[in-house]
Amino acid sequence: MRTRYAPSPTGEPHVGNIRTALFAWLYARHTGGVFILRVEDTDLARIAPGALEAIQESLRWLGLDWDEGPEVGGPHAPYIQSERTRLGVYQEYSQRLLDSGWAYQCYCPPERLDEVRREQQRQKLPPMYDRHCRDPRQREAMGQQHPGAGPVVRFAVPQEGHTAFTDLVRDEITVANATLDDFVLLKSDGFPTYHLSNVVDDRLMEITHVIRGDEWLPSTPRHILLYRALGWDAHMPAFVHLPLILGPDRAKLSKRHGATSVTDYQRLGYLPEALVNFLALLGWSLDDKTELMTREDLVQHFSLERIGKTAAVFNKDKLDWMNGVYIRGLGQEELAERLLPFLERRPELVEGRPKAEPARQGEGGLPDTIARPIDRGYLHAIVPLIQERLKLLSEAPGLVDFFFQQELTYEDKALNALKSPEATRALEAALARLELQSDFSHEALEALLRPMAEELGLKTGVFFGLLRAAVTGRTVSPPLFETMAVLGRTRCLARVKRALGLVR
């Protein structure tokens, strides 16, 4: 089996798009086939600088390796369509269609096309090219009228009959040829349109399964017609149209919906393994129960038969949950490593992150006042305390900053809780005991402090809350005794004293 992912380098790849890559990759890996990356950059106006790199980075980050394509090469190189255009690949097939009468040159200027379209819309007719230049005499006249502009090549769609094909997801699809217009194959700049380049390259690269988004379903009949016109009937690939991914408003997911590019998710602190798992479940399922699957599980179980037909809303809450599950499943060393770039705010450590971009939401890192590089040994001690409290890697700075601050900043809520004679009395008593305590293991601290609550006539929740506020500056933190143990005796004593100083 040979599948391909054929993105257009117009920007950072978006999750809907990369889901298509995932499915094509999964199918190739599942069948022991070949996964190809092909770049469809035939629209000069739309290509974005750096987009190709972003696509490759995204694929790499998710672990979707390609067997043929940019950088790795392959028997059908080049894999970049602008380069193939320069080699005359599409020109050749366009000429072949011209010679066999399946295509014709069209000299209609854009203004005329616009006008025709407007008129059709006014009359509530389907907007289609009126096939003006399909007539050789008209064509010649038009050519003389507009000598400057290079002509485009259009496909001569049969005006009668139907075109049918089988989609592996949706079964039989039939369209009346009369509803198809004479679409452009070769643009006046000499570059092919998607329809031509896609069909030609899929054949030349011996693609067996065309796996792509549902938005391509309507143009598949054109592609079928092209295969036939080129005499490639016997080599028709199987078509697999994937259900679309929708935003919360149920419209096709796009940039309007906020964070949708793969690199955005990376920056926000999602794990690639979580994203892969989540994306695989958008339009595919194994059974009625299984949801957590590693990349290996997915490769092993993936099948075209179990791809769904209905468009799916991207459920961010569920992704967040799944990301938390994967974070909890990480080894502590591993988690610490992955947390480092988010803590130090060293963008170059977040793989694939293009160098000098301004920090985005969730990317704050620890305050600049905290020395870099941060102490790894200390971080390793902290990690177990926050592991089950993280949904996103980017949440770490907000959870651990108090561990690192030299001069603790107190939340208003925490400070207010300390401002009562009761609180002062409790803190003073605790401080006195802590000063005599040398063992700062969490067990020892608990053994020391828990009985104190009763002595002071305070509920443990209240008493521990006061200590928490004094030692972390927060009303919410990891468990008190473990936190104090990690902070250590010196910091704890200093902080309790400082808190007393602030409220006395």
Added chain:
RNA sequence: GGCGCAUUCGUCUAGCGGCCCAGGACACCUCCCUCUCAAGGAGGAGAUCACCGGUUCGAAUCCGGUAUGCGCUACCA
């Protein structure tokens, strides 16, 4: 406007004629655990299977129509 596709809890989905007055997951609610927050455990609420008609002893599952939604309708992919 034309063409195409789709329609099961708020969301992702299971279901391919009787096992389903519909199962799982996220989110939500309650309780348990508990020093806060999480995590975890136990429950709960939530879907007249879009609607109408047909086929059948029997339909979420098959057929037809309707409605709604989405996609496509460029010298963009």
